[in-house]
Amino acid sequence: MKHLLKNCMIIDPEVQNNGPVDILIVNETIEKIGAGIADLKMDNVIDMQGYIVAPGFIDMHVHLREPGFEHKETIESGTLAAANGGFTAVCCMPNTNPSIDDQSLVKWIIQKGKESNNGIVDVFPIGTITKAREGKELSLMMELADAGAVAFSDDGSSVQNSELLRRAMEYSSMSNKPIIQHAEDPFLGKGGAMNEGFESTRLGISPIPSITESSVIARDLIIAGYTNAAYHAAHISCRESVELIKNTKNKMQKISCEVTPHHFTLTDEAVRNFDTNTKMNPPLRTKDDIIALKEGLRDGIIDVIATDHAPHSFDEKEVEFLFAPFGIVGLETAIGLSITELVVTGYLTLMQLVEKFSVNPRKILHLPQVTIREGELANLTIISPETEWIVQVDKFKSQSKNSPFNNYKLKGKPIGIFNHGRIYLSS
Amino acid sequence: MSLENRHLLGLEGVSKNDIQLILDTAETFREVLERPIKKVPTLQGKTIVNLFFESSTRTRISFELAERRLSADVVNFSADMSSLKKGETLKDTARNIEAMKIDMVVMRHGAPGAALFLSKVINSVIINAGDGSHEHPTQALLDLYSIREKYNHIEGLNVCIVGDISHSRVALSNIHGLKTMGANIAVCGPATLIPRELDRLGVKIFNRIDEAIEWANVLNVLRIQLERQDKSFFPSLGEYRKYFAVTKDKIQKINKNITIMHPGPINRDVELSADLADGEHSIILQQVLNGVAVRMAVLYLLGTRS
Numbered sequence: 001m002k003h004l005l006k007n008c009m010i011i012d013p014e015v016q017n018n019g020p021v022d023i024l025i026v027n028e029t030i031e032k033i034g035a036g037i038a039d040l041k042m043d044n045v046i047d048m049q050g051y052i053v054a055p056g057f058i059d060m061h062v063h064l065r066e067p068g069f070e071h072k073e074t075i076e077s078g079t080l081a082a083a084n085g086g087f088t089a090v091c092c093m094p095n096t097n098p099s100i101d102d103q104s105l106v107k108w109i110i111q112k113g114k115e116s117n118n119g120i121v122d123v124f125p126i127g128t129i130t131k132a133r134e135g136k137e138l139s140l141m142m143e144l145a146d147a148g149a150v151a152f153s154d155d156g157s158s159v160q161n162s163e164l165l166r167r168a169m170e171y172s173s174m175s176n177k178p179i180i181q182h183a184e185d186p187f188l189g190k191g192g193a194m195n196e197g198f199e200s201t202r203l204g205i206s207p208i209p210s211i212t213e214s215s216v217i218a219r220d221l222i223i224a225g226y227t228n229a230a231y232h233a234a235h236i237s238c239r240e241s242v243e244l245i246k247n248t249k250n251k252m253q254k255i256s257c258e259v260t261p262h263h264f265t266l267t268d269e270a271v272r273n274f275d276t277n278t279k280m281n282p283p284l285r286t287k288d289d290i291i292a293l294k295e296g297l298r299d300g301i302i303d304v305i306a307t308d309h310a311p312h313s314f315d316e317k318e319v320e321f322l323f324a325p326f327g328i329v330g331l332e333t334a335i336g337l338s339i340t341e342l343v344v345t346g347y348l349t350l351m352q353l354v355e356k357f358s359v360n361p362r363k364i365l366h367l368p369q370v371t372i373r374e375g376e377l378a379n380l381t382i383i384s385p386e387t388e389w390i391v392q393v394d395k396f397k398s399q400s401k402n403s404p405f406n407n408y409k410l411k412g413k414p415i416g417i418f419n420h421g422r423i424y425l426s427s
Numbered sequence: 428m429s430l431e432n433r434h435l436l437g438l439e440g441v442s443k444n445d446i447q448l449i450l451d452t453a454e455t456f457r458e459v460l461e462r463p464i465k466k467v468p469t470l471q472g473k474t475i476v477n478l479f480f481e482s483s484t485r486t487r488i489s490f491e492l493a494e495r496r497l498s499a500d501v502v503n504f505s506a507d508m509s510s511l512k513k514g515e516t517l518k519d520t521a522r523n524i525e526a527m528k529i530d531m532v533v534m535r536h537g538a539p540g541a542a543l544f545l546s547k548v549i550n551s552v553i554i555n556a557g558d559g560s561h562e563h564p565t566q567a568l569l570d571l572y573s574i575r576e577k578y579n580h581i582e583g584l585n586v587c588i589v590g591d592i593s594h595s596r597v598a599l600s601n602i603h604g605l606k607t608m609g610a611n612i613a614v615c616g617p618a619t620l621i622p623r624e625l626d627r628l629g630v631k632i633f634n635r636i637d638e639a640i641e642w643a644n645v646l647n648v649l650r651i652q653l654e655r656q657d658k659s660f661f662p663s664l665g666e667y668r669k670y671f672a673v674t675k676d677k678i679q680k681i682n683k684n685i686t687i688m689h690p691g692p693i694n695r696d697v698e699l700s701a702d703l704a705d706g707e708h709s710i711i712l713q714q715v716l717n718g719v720a721v722r723m724a725v726l727y728l729l730g731t732r733s
Contacts, residue, residue: 198624202439204539204561274540318548320538321518321560367599389488 002026003044004037004421005382011350013359013373023053024167025148025378028421033374044423051415052350052384054371056088056379057357059331061155061234061258061306064090064123066112067105068097073311073399075112078331081120081309081398083424085331086381086414088121090309091365095131095156098383101128101139103147110148124150124365128237129179138168140290145175152364153180158216159182160186162223169229176366178230178256183216183241183254184281193373200339203271205321208283214240214389214415225254232364233257234331235308237282239292246301256364258304261330261337262404264293270404276317276324278312298347303360305353307334311400328399333405336406339385349409350385357381387413429732434553435725436542437562438603446607450572452724453717460720470499470730478534479505480517480541480557485691486556486566489715490533491676493722498533499730502529517541518548525549530731534558552729554614561595565725566690571608571717573710574645576717582609587635587639588671590649590698591620591660597649597690602628615639616671619660636671640681647688648673651698664697672699678708686710 003025010017010033022037023030039045059082065073073081082090094100102108106125113123127144133154141152152172157180159165172179181241189208194200197205219234221244224231236242236257245257267286270278278284295300298382310327317324336359342348348356358381362369370379372381391408393401416425430445438446459467475494479487487503493502504524515523522533534542536557542555542562557563575581576664592598592614605612606629611630614621621632632641640646651667652657661667678685687699687708695701704711 196623197628201622201625204559204562204596204601274543315516318518320536320544322538323541363671 001044001417001421002042004039004042004046005053006039006045006047007049008050010054011052011054011356012201012372013351013370016383017375020049023372025359025418028377030374030376030378039254041157041314043196045252047383051382051384053372054354054381054383055358055372056089056417057086057335057381058089058361059087059307059334060304060361060365061089061310062090062309062331063095063311064094065311066096071313072140072322073273075109075123077397077399078114078309078311079113079116079123081329081331081396082121083117083417084397084414084426086335086383086417086426087331088379088381088417089124091150094126094128095202096173099128100125100149101131101133101144103140103143106144106147106149115127118422120417120419120424122419124148124367126153126180128152128153130164131155135160135164138164138171141156141172142175144341145177148188149177150367151178151180151232153234155180155182158182158184158186162219165220166223166227169224169227169231170356173227174228175418178232178364180232180234181216181220182234183213183220185212185216188212188215193279193283194271195285196398197268197286199268199271203274205271209284210238210240210289214238215419217241217244221245221255223227225252228254230254235260235263235282235306236293236302237263238289242292242301243298246296249301256303256360258306259293259297259302260306260308261334261341262328264290264297265337265341273320275404276321277402279324279330279397280308280325280328281326282303286378294342294347297342297356297390303356305334305338305356305366311398313400317402327402329396329400329403331398332396333391333403335383335414336389336391336410336412337405340410343385344411364409374404378418382417383412384415385412385422387411389413430728433729433732434546435554435729436546436553438567438607439562440601441603442608443607444455446568447572448602449568449721449724449728450575452728453572453721455721456726456727457717459599460716465486466496466498468498469727470497471495473730474500474502474529475531475533476529476727477503478521478524478532479500480507480534480536481557483535483557485715486535487717490556490722493726494510497723497730498724499726504654511682515596517545521545521549521578521640533728535574554725554729557596560596560599562600563720564600565599565718567596567604568725569714569721570601570647570688570690571604572717572721573688573714576713577710578644581605583611584644585611585613585655586647587613587615587633587643587644587646588638588647588649589615589636589671590651592616592625593620593622593650595649601647602630613639613642617661617667620709636673640673640677640685643682643684643685645688646673647690648699649690649693651694653694668697672698673703675703675706678703688714691715
């Protein structure tokens with residue numbers, strides 16, 4: 001197969017941008033990059049005028065829900081949502097049933113990913129830190145890593161026992177895989193459902209104070225410093241967490257963190273109508289926290305944008321706010337929200353956006369970098385940064401539609417991806 | 428005259444006119460309650476369901492009396508929250524009951540926002556009889572009525588709510604209602620039981636009961652929930668009593684003209700001394716009586732709203 005992508009604006013930190021070029025891909029490989037490649041004998045010619053082409057985006061925080069929760073999402077539907085949202089790869093969190101604490105399940109998920117949607121989206125499983133995510137004993141980390149797990153996390157639960165966390169950091173360093181911590185103190189904010197502040201006071205909803213997260217990150221950074229571990233803080237949501245990481249980062253090279261688009265877009269004021277699609281953990285915080293998160297991204301304190309894509313069925317969310325499960329889907333709005341909130345507003349350049357979505361997560365996970373050069377495998381995310389569109393959740397490819405962004409007007413839209421010799425165009 | 432909204436979900440956002448209308452209408456029903464035959468045909472043919480997912484003797488009886496005295500047909504449904512969580516969803520329960528052709532639902536529920544949620548999934552008129560620690564609008568309306576009855580006005584009065592403010596739907600509804608009616612509002616309680624940023628609702632905060640007593644025309648003393656003791660909000664009931672109980676001693680020393688209210692049920696000699704609860708400062712039993720009249724007013728205004 002010969003694909004010719006015409007008039008591409010390449011945004012890749014490894015490639016100098018000299019204006020629009022054509023990219024010729026033969027089967028899986030970038031054969032030629034240059035101006036005015038003749039479109040003779042091509043199987044597929046697409047004009048990319050006005051679009052940017054970047055190294056394939058990877059979402060390092062996704063819940064594919066399979067096995068165990070196939071009524072919410074499957075590997076098939078989740079990877080299709082990823083493709084539609086502009087991602088060529090996802091890392092899936094291990095809070096499945098059973099949880100991903102066994103090498104056979106790691107292999108099964110990878111295999112299932114290859115069979116889903118012709119394998120256009122790479123699936124990288126994350127193994128648990130502890131067996132069954134119970135926080136009691138270490139999982140078989142070496143085996144998990146050998147089977148293909150790219151990181152370790154008990155996501156959804158925080159590793160509470162400091163001794164166990166210390167040992168997990170030491171043990172995982174042998175396989176060179178990071179520990180991804182969902183930082184949440186089990187006592188602070190117990191039974192809570194939204195950020196603590198004026199809004200929770202007004203709504204009478206049990207609160208989850210920001211210190212629930214930041215106090216655990218503070219402890220973790222101290223232990224990570226002591227063990228010299230690769231530590232990645234998942235979905236940070238508040239100013240204190242940004243400041244803690246800022247103060248540690250110059251001393252400790254292996255510390256990293258991520259933020260979700262919803263945490264830098266919405267505040268806890270969004271909860272006012274008790275919309276269960278505004279319930280997530282960590283919860284939506286305040287305007288001041290949003291400023292800290294955006295500045296953290298701009299200043300390089302926050303390395304990665306990841307979605308924490310958390311599908312739940314309609315009926316599961318169609319209950320009292322208190323009883324609704326935490327989490328929202330994010331794969332199909334991530335690029336639009338990030339360009340609208342970060343690029344249009346001047347916090348990030350498109351090049352920095354590509355670093356947050358493609359370069360940095362691969363660095364943290366020790367995955368081979370993807371670049372757009374002749375001779376490289378074509379692994380591409382194509383985006384129209386100028387297109388304005390309106391989010392319609394019923395158009396999502398994800399099996400679940402639990403998003404607070406229905407009818408949101410966004411600027412910047414995924415156009416498609418190219419991976420493993422196949423192209424997928426977003427709808 | 429009719430109310431702006433077809434439901435009563437809370438007092439936040441309810442206009443002064445509407446509150447005034449409810450209180451004035453309640454005055455008419457208060458007069459009915461003094462008659463030998465305390466029944467009017469106003470809601471004849473209307474079916475009201477009392478949907479109670481938390482045990483509540485007083486509020487449920489008050490609503491039921493109000494409904495029956497307006498000649499409505501009344502059905503009671505009680506279930507505890509734990510069975511609800513495991514079994515049928517609120518949406519299904521409510522839709523099944525509604526399928527039997529009812530007109531209004533009065534709901535008590537442990538989850539904040541449950542009444543609003545109910546109003547989105549069924550078509551009946553909804554009256555919130557308490558949703559978690561969010562709102563309890565008819566309690567606040569009867570408190571307003573009782574204050575107005577005593578002072579002939581609400582505006583300019585200093586009203587202080589004492590006790591566990593964090594977990595109180597009564598406090599929040601009172602704050603909204605009192606604010607709309609022009610009262611000055613304060614709360615008093617241990618720092619652990621005052622929710623964050625409450626001052627942004629225009630509320631003064633006292634941590635010393637003496638200061639609150641000195642400042643207030645009216646003290647609305649909340650029930651201390653004994654079951655919260657294990658959650659480290661305060662060290663012991665003894666210490667709570669020592670520092671926050673409202674007692675006759677303190678009243679007579681500091682402010683003899685104060686009015687004492689309590690939404691019930693009272694823990695005698697814990698948050699409120701027994702002699703005070705039964706004494707001349709107290710309007711607690713008037714509150715209970717006014718509660719029926721206020722609920723009749725709300726049911727009437729919503730049940731006959733075109």
